[in-house]
Amino acid sequence: MSGFSPAFERLGAAHAAIAAQQQEALADFLPAAGWNADLAAGTYTQGDITLRVVLLGSFAEENRSWLWGWANPQFGPEHPGVAHPRELGARLAIPELTTPELDLTWYDGPARNGGDLIAMATTGLLGAPGTIPGRYEGGMAYFAIQDAAAPIARWDAFAAPRVITSGLNLFPADHRLTVARFFSHHRLPYRETETTITATLPGGASCTAEFDEKDRFTSLSTDMSAH
Numbered sequence: 387m388s389g390f391s392p393a394f395e396r397l398g399a400a401h402a403a404i405a406a407q408q409q410e411a412l413a414d415f416l417p418a419a420g421w422n423a424d425l426a427a428g429t430y431t432q433g434d435i436t437l438r439v440v441l442l443g444s445f446a447e448e449n450r451s452w453l454w455g456w457a458n459p460q461f462g463p464e465h466p467g468v469a470h471p472r473e474l475g476a477r478l479a480i481p482e483l484t485t486p487e488l489d490l491t492w493y494d495g496p497a498r499n500g501g502d503l504i505a506m507a508t509t510g511l512l513g514a515p516g517t518i519p520g521r522y523e524g525g526m527a528y529f530a531i532q533d534a535a536a537p538i539a540r541w542d543a544f545a546a547p548r549v550i551t552s553g554l555n556l557f558p559a560d561h562r563l564t565v566a567r568f569f570s571h572h573r574l575p576y577r578e579t580e581t582t583i584t585a586t587l588p589g590g591a592s593c594t595a596e597f598d599e600k601d602r603f604t605s606l607s608t609d610m611s612a613h
Contacts, residue, residue, distance in 0.1 A: 401510025402553030445501030
């Protein structure tokens with residue numbers, strides 16, 4: 387059972403498939419190399435690639451907790467190198483975004499740790515093109531990208547079923563919301579019925595997501611003959 391609030395679960399569901407696709411694009415973009423971050427300069431470097439970033443937060447392995455960058459005494463809320471989701475969190479009544487440190491000992495799911503979930507949902511809310519995890523001794527730091535040089539994943543009918551399923555494995559709260567937001571993110575007009583969401587693709591083809599009687603995603607199919 388999730389230890390997140392319903393509001394955070396809904397936030398995660400809205401961005402789950404989008405974030406899953408972006409993380410795949412980032413994994414292909416960043417080289418397999420060591421990393422370093424300079425938060426005073428607002429940069430993250432991995433191999434020969436440097437991107438502008440802000441620190442989102444960090445996951446401590448010892449006590450399995452999340453600490454927001456703005457709550458970290460090393461930096462503080464006025465540091466220019468940290469992200470500031472608190473105002474949005476207060477406006478949207480999402481308690482996880484306004485609580486300095488979060489207990490994630492309850493999480494025992496498919497992600498590497500609960501910090502992955504917080505990073506995915508929050509970077510989506512901030513409109514960042516993904517998050518970069520950086521391992522350090524004792525935990526994982528998460529950096530939200532603020533750079534136009536980062537790759538932007540495009541619509542891919544072949545990859546869509548996989549990334550939707552990947553997102554739903556992490557945030558299963560609202561399958562319809564996940565699919566609808568994924569179509570919307572790719573600027574695909576769609577229509578809903580009781581059992582489907584059908585998007586119109588460029589050129590007139592259609593893509594249909596099907597749901598069971600409990601509104602759980604079951605399949606995605608593309609009809610290239612539709613006009």
